[in-house]
Amino acid sequence: xxxxxxxxxxxxxxxxxxxxxxxxxxxxxxxxxxxxxxxxxxxxxxxxxxxxxxxxxxxxxxxxxxxxxxxxxxxxxxxxxxxxxxxxxxxxxxxxxxxxxxxxxxxxxxxxxxxxxxxxxxxxxxxxxxxxxxxxxxxxxxxxxxxxxxxxxxxxxxxxxxxxxxxxxxxxxxxxxxxxxxxxxxxxxxxxxxx
Ligand code: HEC
Ligand code: HEC
Ligand code: HEC
Ligand code: HEC
Ligand code: HEC
Numbered sequence: 001x002x003x004x005x006x007x008x009x010x011x012x013x014x015x016x017x018x019x020x021x022x023x024x025x026x027x028x029x030x031x032x033x034x035x036x037x038x039x040x041x042x043x044x045x046x047x048x049x050x051x052x053x054x055x056x057x058x059x060x061x062x063x064x065x066x067x068x069x070x071x072x073x074x075x076x077x078x079x080x081x082x083x084x085x086x087x088x089x090x091x092x093x094x095x096x097x098x099x100x101x102x103x104x105x106x107x108x109x110x111x112x113x114x115x116x117x118x119x120x121x122x123x124x125x126x127x128x129x130x131x132x133x134x135x136x137x138x139x140x141x142x143x144x145x146x147x148x149x150x151x152x153x154x155x156x157x158x159x160x161x162x163x164x165x166x167x168x169x170x171x172x173x174x175x176x177x178x179x180x181x182x183x184x185x186x187x188x189x190x191x192x193x194x195x
Contacts, residue, residue: 025194028121042150043113047103048096056144062136069136073125077112080104099144115149116140123193135180138163138171157193164188 053061063069065078080103091097103110118124130136136143141152154161163170164186174180187193 025121029119037151039151039154042148043115044111047100050147051143051149052145052147055191061093062143067125069130071127073123073127075126091136094166096164116151116155118155121194123195132165132183133174133180134171134183135173137173160186160193161188 055062065077065082067078068074068076080100083100084104087097087100092101100110129139139153139155141150143149165188167183167185168180171180173185
């Protein structure tokens with residue numbers, strides 16, 4: 001009886017369990033396909049905001065607007081209030097700034113379109129990467145030179161693992177003041193990214 005139960009567990013339940021886990025991955029993968037279009041994705045935004053102008057020419061630090069990257073798994077997109085720190089004065093007569101001011105005064109959040117998007121079953125954490133010294137450009141390319149943000153790097157599982165296995169050669173740009181030597185290899189066990 002006991003042997004039968006062990007046999008039953010291994011031969012019947014384990015394959016079923018593995019099948020269910022894989023089926024869930026595959027189904028979520030296809031269901032979320034529309035929202036994560038990958039390299040080349042460059043959606044038109046509700047306000048014609050330029051990273052090249054603000055982060056490039058004016059050299060506003062990425063963290064001024066994406067202020068959560070060091071403390072949170074998600075990198076926030078700034079609210080209109082952050083823009084209004086300057087745009088209560090700067091270029092208030094321009095059509096796009098009138099639009100911005102309209103969102104702000106009516107209290108309607110700007111519905112920015114997502115550029116990068118992992119499927120729900122994959123977990124990513126900004127603060128872990130950024131605090132270790134990895135510059136945004138390693139994963140997002142040269143955003144400071146983009147008029148419209150475009151996904152330029154592949155976020156496939158292979159791309160994550162390539163860097164996790166060989167961070168010394170894959171990480172190109174280190175944040176000034178951080179020490180490349182202190183960066184360990186990244187995790188490769190399934191449960192760190194699929195939880
Ligand atoms: C003045 C504010 C501001 C600054 C400075 C800024 N950003 Fe942004 N960022 C935004 C806004 C607003 C959006 C959403 C609209 C868009 O995609 O252009 C955004 C979007 C993004 C996205 C795409 C998010 C997604 O949906 O996938 C990335 C990546 C990004 N920024 C990286 C950077 C980097 C890297 C820097 C510094 C070189 C930077 N940003 C500087 C305001 C800012
Ligand atoms: C630190 C100050 C500052 C912040 C913060 C800022 N801007 Fe600007 N922005 C400027 C200045 C200054 C200009 C004009 C630059 C020029 O024309 O040389 C400008 C120009 C623009 C323009 C072009 C206007 C035109 O047609 O000439 C748009 C659109 C714009 N900003 C949107 C935004 C949005 C949206 C945000 C928030 C995500 C934002 N800005 C945050 C300072 C800022
Ligand atoms: C190790 C790679 C990596 C680094 C470094 C990185 N990002 Fe990201 N970023 C990603 C991934 C992956 C996503 C998609 C996350 C998701 O869909 O859950 C993303 C998404 C975003 C988003 C959209 C909101 C979100 O959190 O999903 C913004 C904004 C962003 N990144 C800004 C930045 C900025 C600014 C920096 C530098 C301070 C930075 N990122 C550094 C990989 C990275
Ligand atoms: C450019 C290199 C690079 C890329 C690309 C990258 N990672 Fe990482 N990641 C690392 C390194 C290095 C670490 C370990 C940092 C340390 O502990 O020193 C890490 C750590 C992690 C951790 C551990 C977080 C924790 O809580 O301990 C997770 C989860 C993770 N990465 C997920 C991802 C996912 C998902 C992707 C792909 C979308 C990705 N990473 C892409 C370099 C990278
Ligand atoms: C460093 C993070 C990371 C680790 C570790 C990881 N994965 Fe993934 N995995 C991802 C990401 C990100 C995706 C989504 C890729 C995409 O959007 O195409 C993914 C996608 C998948 C998919 C969907 C099909 C595919 O290939 O895109 C399966 C199945 C999967 N992973 C299984 C596993 C298994 C089993 C392990 C352990 C051996 C594992 N993953 C380890 C990040 C990781």
